[in-house]
Amino acid sequence: MQVIFKTLTLVYYKSHRDITVNFGERTDITGDNAKGKTSITEAIPWLLYGTDALGSKLDPTPITYEAEETKVSLLLEVDGKELLLGRSLKKNKTIYHVNDVPSKAGEFNEVVEKLFNKDLFLSLYNPNYFLSMHWEKQRSMLLQYAPSPVNKDVLKQMPDEQSKSLSDLLKKHSLRDIQEIHKENKNTLNKKYIAAQSRTKTLKEQVDLLPNVGVPIESLKAELSQIDKLVQEKEALLDDIWEKNQVFTKIQSEILNLQHQIEMSKARWPVLRDEIVEDACRTCKRPLDEESMKSVKEDHEQRKFTYQKNHTGLLDARKVLQRKLKETEFIDPAEFREEIKTLDESGQPLREAIQINGQLGRLQEQVNQAQTDEKETLQSLNDSIFILDSVKAFKAKEAELQGEKVQALFETLSVRLFEEQKNGELKNTFEIELDKKPYSKLSTAEGIRAGLELRDVLSQQSELISPTFIDNSESITSFKQPVGQLIVSRVVAGQELKIEGVEN
Incomplete structure (x- = not known):
């Protein structure tokens, strides 16, 4: 998409009571200090976003005179189609126009947002804007045009063993x-390994003890088995002795x-006799x-x-x-018991x-198992x-490839x-x-050249061609012509404000 500025009109805007700027392919704005050169270039971002060219708040009201209303309008050409945008400030109330039609803030902002992203436009319009943003925002904005390489491309550049290991895990x-x-495994396994x-x-210390x-x-078991066998044999003999002694007893x-019965019988005999x-x-x-007497005597004899x-x-x-009993032997088991003992x-x-x-x-088995566990834990x-080293290597290679991809966008700058x-x-x-000097250490001329190269990279990658303005161009003797319209502001001592539009 190509955006061309055609006509800018300022009414009661800062020091300008009524001025119209007709832009050419190149527009030179010259004059002494305090003649309103910068106010002209800042009027465009104020119209679009209500800010100055660096995205900060801007008060557009007149400085040296009174006015009821401040007006700014810009005629654009977007891919050959004209668009007229206007913003005015009256009694602290902002009024918007799109193609001369009064519009609400939301409608106006929607039109602008459809044209281009705010950060992108301001980065293209003002070469200093991109470098004024926070570095994380700068990085994010640039990397959308040079995204991280896909995993398979990174893996191809890594050693085979690391590549295969990560490829399966990914x-x-x-x-x-x-x-x-x-990381968690490493912490856990470190403790487990210790x-x-x-x-x-x-x-091992227990084994040594x-x-x-x-x-x-x-x-040892064979020798003990022989002793146990003799003990069992002796115990079997002792069992036989016990049985024999039981008979004797x-x-x-x-x-x-x-x-006892005989003694009792002896005691009864004298009485009976x-x-x-x-x-x-x-x-x-x-x-x-006589007969009874005979029976009594016979009974007595029978009882005897x-x-x-x-x-x-x-x-x-x-x-x-x-x-x-004489035929039965009693054997003393004490000797056998002593032999068994x-x-x-x-x-x-x-x-x-x-x-x-x-x-x-058992301890040696435990030692062997402990050594196996130790070895397996160390391996894990x-x-x-x-x-983790492979991940680190992956990130380093990914960063290298991404850095190469980003660096390829630039001619003289390093990123x-x-x-x-x-x-x-x-x-x-x-x-x-x-x-090899960071942007913060660059001279004004070097900063302008760096900013212009950056904005051209952004323009090329975003495929958005829009106007660019260079402020304080007197500080730089030469620079590469940027893509799109160019607005150049230069201080000329003792000269009134002068605007010249050049078509080629």
């Missing part, structure tokens, strides 16, 4: 998310029981007849016979048990050695560090988009330099 996450994930090292060290048996655990108990057979009934005391038979049976039973005690050092060997084996930590911090990270910045 399919799932953004670069920022990858960095945040592995803990793993500490555990490995502690376990255990005595060195020096004999394979299989040999049982016979002894039975003999004692019979002896010396019992007197009475010739009268014990109950009624009547004398017994039964007693003797039973007593003899007890004596015979005792004799049998006594013979059986001695054998069992001889295996205790082996058991202790086997236990130590077992502890040593190194993987995250590698990815710095990033600065490296102490930790190697890149921080966004924006600095325009000419011959």
